[in-house]
Amino acid sequence: MRKITIKVLTKLPTKNVTNGLILILILFLYGIIGSHIIMGYNLIDSIYYSIITLATVGYGDLAPTTGLQKIFAISLALGGVATVAYVFNIILANFQERMSEYSKGVRKLKTITNMDGYYVLCGYGRVGKVVFQELKQRNQNVIIIEKDKEKCEDVEENESVVVINEDATEGDLITKLAGDKCQSVIISTGSDVTNLFIVLTIRETNPDAWIVSRCSKSENMSRLKRAGANKVVSPEVIGGKDLYFQSAKPHTLRVTVRHNTDEIYDEFKIISKHGCTLETIDYHLPGIETPLSRRINTKDLEDGKRYTEHLNAHPEQKEALDNLYKSVNNVHSHVISGPDMRTLDELMKDLEKQGEVIGKNLSNKEISEITRKELEI
Structure with missing residues (x-):
């Protein structure tokens, strides 16, 4: 605790504290000069009287007698109390502020440490x-x-x-x-x-x-x-x-698969299960290198469920999607982002169990060669 306190004190802002110390010095000079002129003391006694009056000690060996001397003593004592209280209040407030910031810093460091x-x-x-x-x-x-x-x-x-x-x-x-x-x-x-x-x-x-x-x-x-x-x-x-x-490039997977529209929801359940996000779907027209791309950008299983229910409720849209899948021979790619490569590897294993996986992180050119060969068969 002592080390923390020293660390905090050494970082306190000095501007307001310095101003307070300057006020004390000015008040001290006022006391010395006033003691010499008004009280009639020599230099040593003037310094002594100023210190004990500012500190409100008042031993009684030196005491004002005239009205002017008493007024001077009162002003010196009140000024000393007010100024010293002001300086200590600044130090305490700044100390509390720094301690609060230090405490926040410790909590943030703990949060970062707990992150995987x-x-x-x-x-x-x-x-x-x-x-x-x-x-x-x-x-x-x-x-x-x-x-x-x-x-x-x-x-x-x-x-x-x-x-x-x-x-x-x-x-x-x-x-x-x-x-x-x-x-x-x-x-x-x-x-x-x-x-x-x-x-x-x-x-x-x-x-x-x-x-x-x-x-x-x-x-x-x-x-x-x-x-x-x-x-x-x-x-x-x-x-x-x-x-x-x-x-996110190191944690993005492009997996090329072959399946029909009836397997869309099953595939999405696997993606959602691993906490990954389906970013885009690329539909590969046979023999054409540039695919048709759709940005999906979702990881919520409810989105997949709603989409499936929508297709079941609208046969004409389901038929249109079926025709799209038929036109690409059911070949398409998913761009999937995940928290880390380990998660994506586990997701890949589940996708391979679920259906036909043509390849991982294949380029458009490589996929185009595969679909072109299918046209020749």
Whole structure:
């Protein structure tokens, strides 16, 4: 406890305390000069009388006798009490504030320690907010580093969200957070210089960290890549959602399957069971490299249930979907994001048990070759 107290006291803001000490010094000089002129004491006695009066000790060996002397003594005593009380009140208030901040810091550190894995988001501006919403929607653990407290007022902290109001370019905070438990560092500040500095800082001590950086000017993209960023994106071009998808790249799976519309719900149950998100569905027309893509962006099993019920209630739409599946020979790909690769591996095993899996993370060109061969048969 003594070490904590010393640490807090050494970080107290000194401006108000200094002003209080200056007031005490001015009052002390007032007492010395007044004691010499009004009380008629020599220098030593003037210092002595000022100290015991300011401290309200009053031994009685030196006492005012005239009305003017009594008024002077009263002003000196009251001024001393008020000023000393003011200074100690400032020290106590600042001490309590620092202790409160220290306590919050300890709680945040404990929350981070208890996280199985997390994303670090540097910068909570216009783009950072979009990225955060994407992460939050997928129930990811997020640590936001933003020095401007006002920008983070709308963020509700809990066991999966921690806000740190510090500058990511100062100290070793970012290098510590970008360790083994960090799934990705997303740098979304509006300054390319700041982003570059953060990338360099992380890469010095974390060669395996997955870093995705925002870039405002196209000419700086190559610099950020050379500095060590795995992905450099321009939100002005592709938007905040794509910044998230790039950060989730290590934990995204594209699985190509073959099944009919009757198996849609069973497949979605597997995805939801593992807490993963179905991002998009690509329908591969035979022999054509570029697929038809639909953005789904859901992990809620109820969404799949409602969709299935809707198809059953509308036969004409079910028939249209059946025709789409027939046109692609039931071949399509799902882009699925998950909390980690272990989860995606388990999901893959369940999908293989459920139906025919053509391949994992195949390119459009590879899938096109497969469908082209089927046309030749």
